[in-house]
Amino acid sequence: MEIKTADYTMWLDSAENIVFLEGAFRLAGMESYSPIALALDEWLATGSGPLILDLKRLEYMNSSGINMLAKFTISVRNKGDRSMTVRGNKDIAWQGKSLTNLKKLYPSLELVID
Secondary structure (H helix, E strand, O other): OEEEOOOEEEEEEOOOOEEEEEEEEOOOHHHHOHHHHHHHHHHHHHOOOOEEEEOOOEEEEOHHHHHHHHHHHHHHHHHOOOOEEEEEOOOOHHHHHHOHHHHHHOOOOEEEEO
């Protein structure tokens, strides 16, 4: 799976079960995020084992994108049979502020910001 534009890239390393989000996600509203949300939901539904969401090279994500990540985190929690790790970058300010909220939605989530 890969979604690529001039501004951002989303791709899956299926051997390691990692989804990478890179670049800047400045999409207009939740409807614009639906292809990304659908790809994440498909990844959750068809895969097995722990999920890793790597955001280390995600420089910017607007509130609609953060909302999409929150909804996906809730979906993982509700599925009940998958664990998830979110990898962030301490040098990207929005990540330290926003990604910690995902732990409130899914306390078992492993958040690694380095």
